[in-house]
Amino acid sequence: MFYAPMAGYLIVAAVSVVLIVAVRKKAIGRNSAIGIRTRHTLASAAAWEAGQRAGVPYLVGIAVISIGHAVALLCVELSNATTAGHILALLGWVLILVCAVLAVRAANGAARSVGP
Template sequence: MPYLYAMAAISIGHAVALCGVEISDATTFGHILSILGWVFILVCPVLAGKTANNAAKSAGP
């Protein structure tokens, strides 16, 4: 569950950052931050899935 909260917070922050980059006529630094936001958004579901899979395996049959 913490990964899902983190993913929601990162997604909201990323949306705000993208608006800021678009409004401010972004430089290369702004584009790099935008790409890093997408990477974080993609990493969080992978970590959440991995954690859920481990929890399911430890619960047993």
């Protein structure tokens, strides 16, 4: 029953880890497809780098939350506790969205501090 949210969490975790590795290796330059893309982070190459680095801690949080909730939902599935599973599934997505908003705010702040 909770396999779809588990798969979603694992996909989000994988994307987060790939982005973390790419930012740390400076493998992705300013682009319109991958990374934290806002008006401020796309303003210049320096703003892009600063914004992506500032978002990494929140991407780590998203990965940890995603993996933790996937494991929790597996435990819920094995114990047939459907109410707890629904609450966990919803709570995980809310936490991920909060981390995503915080990542964008941090990236924008760092990009604005660098300037155009």
